Amino acid sequence: MSTTTAPTTAPRPVRRPRLVAGHILAWAYGALLLIPLYYLLVSAFKPNIEIFDKPFALPTGLSLKNFASAWERASLGTALSNSILITASAALLTLALAIPASYALARSRGRLGTAIERLFSMGFLIPGFAALVPTVLLAIALGMFQTRLFVILFMPATALPLSVVLLTQFMRTVPAELEESAVLDGANRWMVLKEIYLPIAMPGIATVTILNVLNFWNEYLFTLILGGPNPNVRTAQVALPTLVSQTSTDYGVLAAGTLLTLLPVYIAYILLSRQMENALLQGAVKG
Amino acid sequence: MTTTPTIQPGTAPLQVIPENDRSASRRRRTDNRILAAFSGPSVLWYLIFTIGPLIAIFVISLLRWGGFLATPSWAGLDNYTRMFTDSVFQQAVRNSALQVIVVVVVMMPLSFMLGYYLTLKPRGHHVLRVVLFTPALMSLSAMGTVFYAIFQPTGMVNSALDAVGLGSLATPWLANPKTALWAVIAVSLWSGIGYTAVLFAARLTAISPEVYEAAAIDGAGTWRRMWGIAFPIIKDYFGVLTMLQFLWNLFASAGVVLLLTRGGPGSSSTTLSYLVYEKAFVQSQVGYSQAVGVFLFFIGVIGLVSIRRAFRQNY
Numbered sequence: 001m002s003t004t005t006a007p008t009t010a011p012r013p014v015r016r017p018r019l020v021a022g023h024i025l026a027w028a029y030g031a032l033l034l035i036p037l038y039y040l041l042v043s044a045f046k047p048n049i050e051i052f053d054k055p056f057a058l059p060t061g062l063s064l065k066n067f068a069s070a071w072e073r074a075s076l077g078t079a080l081s082n083s084i085l086i087t088a089s090a091a092l093l094t095l096a097l098a099i100p101a102s103y104a105l106a107r108s109r110g111r112l113g114t115a116i117e118r119l120f121s122m123g124f125l126i127p128g129f130a131a132l133v134p135t136v137l138l139a140i141a142l143g144m145f146q147t148r149l150f151v152i153l154f155m156p157a158t159a160l161p162l163s164v165v166l167l168t169q170f171m172r173t174v175p176a177e178l179e180e181s182a183v184l185d186g187a188n189r190w191m192v193l194k195e196i197y198l199p200i201a202m203p204g205i206a207t208v209t210i211l212n213v214l215n216f217w218n219e220y221l222f223t224l225i226l227g228g229p230n231p232n233v234r235t236a237q238v239a240l241p242t243l244v245s246q247t248s249t250d251y252g253v254l255a256a257g258t259l260l261t262l263l264p265v266y267i268a269y270i271l272l273s274r275q276m277e278n279a280l281l282q283g284a285v286k287g
Numbered sequence: 288m289t290t291t292p293t294i295q296p297g298t299a300p301l302q303v304i305p306e307n308d309r310s311a312s313r314r315r316r317t318d319n320r321i322l323a324a325f326s327g328p329s330v331l332w333y334l335i336f337t338i339g340p341l342i343a344i345f346v347i348s349l350l351r352w353g354g355f356l357a358t359p360s361w362a363g364l365d366n367y368t369r370m371f372t373d374s375v376f377q378q379a380v381r382n383s384a385l386q387v388i389v390v391v392v393v394m395m396p397l398s399f400m401l402g403y404y405l406t407l408k409p410r411g412h413h414v415l416r417v418v419l420f421t422p423a424l425m426s427l428s429a430m431g432t433v434f435y436a437i438f439q440p441t442g443m444v445n446s447a448l449d450a451v452g453l454g455s456l457a458t459p460w461l462a463n464p465k466t467a468l469w470a471v472i473a474v475s476l477w478s479g480i481g482y483t484a485v486l487f488a489a490r491l492t493a494i495s496p497e498v499y500e501a502a503a504i505d506g507a508g509t510w511r512r513m514w515g516i517a518f519p520i521i522k523d524y525f526g527v528l529t530m531l532q533f534l535w536n537l538f539a540s541a542g543v544v545l546l547l548t549r550g551g552p553g554s555s556s557t558t559l560s561y562l563v564y565e566k567a568f569v570q571s572q573v574g575y576s577q578a579v580g581v582f583l584f585f586i587g588v589i590g591l592v593s594i595r596r597a598f599r600q601n602y
Contacts, residue, residue: 019509022404029401030418033481037421039443040433055446097329104325112319116326120333125591126341127538129560130584133567133577134340134347140355157336160329189321218426221542225568237428241546244435251436258429265424273417280423280482281489284531 043255070257079239094156098163106171123161146228170204210279354571366578402487419481431546464555526598
């Protein structure tokens with residue numbers, strides 16, 4: 001009836017919501033996140049007097065003295081190689097355990113499969129920390145307390161629930177006919193797993209590996225107790241806080257040491273930001 | 288075509304003959320055998336390193352055990368009666384309650400709103416996303432070390448207060464019994480809000496735009512769309528993330544407390560999970576420590592069930 005109605009093909013003029021308060025709050029929190037990181041970054045290059053006098057000023061030079069000092073005092077070289085060894089071995093072991101299990105669970109239709117899957121899903125709700133003390137007793141009983149080997153054997157268990165459940169979801173997308181025809185052609189189960197399921201589950205394996213590597217690398221309390229304080233055995237995360245008691249208030253060295261342990265993770269993030277964000281989003285259900 | 292009567296594991300032939308009772312049950316047996324062979328190792332691993340220790344907590348809590356190398360003896364419920372009359376335990380309960388409630392009540396609504404804000408794709412949202420994501424990559428020990436320096440008497444917070452003329456508010460944050468626990472809470476909020484917001488944003492983008500368009504015609508503003516439309520749709524997810532933060536703060540605070548305050552000064556920042564750690568590894572009271580662990584476990588279960596109830600989808 002009215003002649004002024006816009007033609008239906010034109011986009012409806014969407015009223016832009018006013019978000020002034022939103023902008024302010026969001027960026028205020030962003031600033032709150034960035035200020036400590038900025039302080040960390042600039043302090044790493046400053047002598048202590050400069051940190052006290054002008055905490056937020058840019059460093060006057062790019063001296064690497066703090067880095068050298070932190071590297072030496074916390075034996076970060078050994079610590080970082082221990083971290084790499086433990087993280088890589090534990091991540092591989094996790095895959096070796098989780099991939100066959102996920103394959104079996106994905107193709108099983110029986111009650112046993114459902115029960116096993118439930119058991120693993122329950123693991124999301126078990127906070128790892130709860131069982132710290134019994135785990136120590138287990139390590140002592142096995143004669144492996146404060147060894148890297150025990151940490152490598154233990155950590156996959158914390159990662160299995162998420163790894164198995166995620167990989168099972170991926171492997172469920174494999175059509176049953178594909179496997180049936182391969183079996184008729186004489187392929188055994190391992191070949192089926194390797195040739196048919198693994199390629200399809202690759203994105204899932206990548207996600208799981210990124211998550212596990214990040215969690216293993218960053219793990220603190222368990223590696224502190226189970227691995228122990230011995231400089232030959234301890235990881236970077238355990239070595240770093242020892243700088244606090246050694247240097248007490250030498251913030252420059254603390255900051256430099258922190259940056260050194262953060263560097264590998266942030267380099268990985270720069271290279272794989274898309275994949276890492278996806279992995280962390282999918283892995284959020286992990287308790 | 289023949290069916291082999293004997294089934295070799297690993298090369299089980301496919302049943303091509305129409306189902307009858309015997310072949311169906313045989314197939315089920317083969318299936319179960321393959322399942323056991325392939326998933327056995329990981330189930331075993333999980334039972335040894337996760338379920339076993341979890342059950343052991345309950346047993347150890349009934350023992351008198353003075354240190355990891357001592358011989359334990361039966362204590363019955365002694366550890367529990369001691370626990371409930373221990374003033375340090377009572378303080379830890381109050382501290383944990385304060386910590387978990389403040390973190391969850393502050394973090395969840397703010398993260399949800401921040402996540403909603405991200406889905407509106409305001410200018411600079413890509414940069415903001417990366418900024419919000421950064422703490423998620425940081426290890427506990429790096430975070431603890433940085434914040435240890437920041438909260439020191441000569442650290443960043445006091446320097447900043449001085450710089451803006453509020454020097455009178457400066458205090459040794461970690462050594463002041465009134466502020467130590469709040470420092471721990473601040474670190475949880477600092478690191479948790481951004482990541483939770485990104486999680487919310489990922490879920491909120493799945494809401495179809497038509498839902499909002501209909502609301503826009505009705506003249507609903509941002510606030511109403513956020514809480515009146517988006518929130519009810521993702522209410523169950525809100526509950527899931529609340530559960531995660533609840534669990535994380537209840538159990539994982541031991542690490543933050545250890546790095547920042549060691550529960551002190553006195554026991555002003557001792558949380559329940561730190562008490563479990565302290566009793567076992569500092570004071571060599573293994574049995575008592577696990578009694579606290581059992582208590583913590585039940586608080587965890589009760590909390591999870593209540594949060595789940597509160598956020599049950601109801602449309």
